[in-house]
Amino acid sequence: MKLQVAPGLTRISSKGRIVIPFHVRKRLGIEAGTMFAVLTPRKDVVVLRKVDSKASQVDLRTLREAERAWREIEQGQERRTTKGRFLEGLETW
Numbered sequence: 001m002k003l004q005v006a007p008g009l010t011r012i013s014s015k016g017r018i019v020i021p022f023h024v025r026k027r028l029g030i031e032a033g034t035m036f037a038v039l040t041p042r043k044d045v046v047v048l049r050k051v052d053s054k055a056s057q058v059d060l061r062t063l064r065e066a067e068r069a070w071r072e073i074e075q076g077q078e079r080r081t082t083k084g085r086f087l088e089g090l091e092t093w
Helices: 022-028 057-074 083-092
Strands: 035-042 045-051
Touching: 035 057, 045 057
Parallel strands: none
Antiparallel strands: 035 045
């Protein structure tokens, strides 16, 4: 899995809306009505995860577990794993 970083800046509007830059929307196939799970693993990080509108409870539970893991890392309570296992876990995301 190759991590792609698309730098850019955006602002939040007075109504709480954030514009995702066009090149990111195009690359990820994001259209009007696309649903996202919102994770806040740290105080200064917001993660949007594109999900099927019929996301199962298992999918949502997995996202909550990922958010919990980020919090543990921030608090220095992370668990050790190999690079391979970590990447395998990301691929199932």
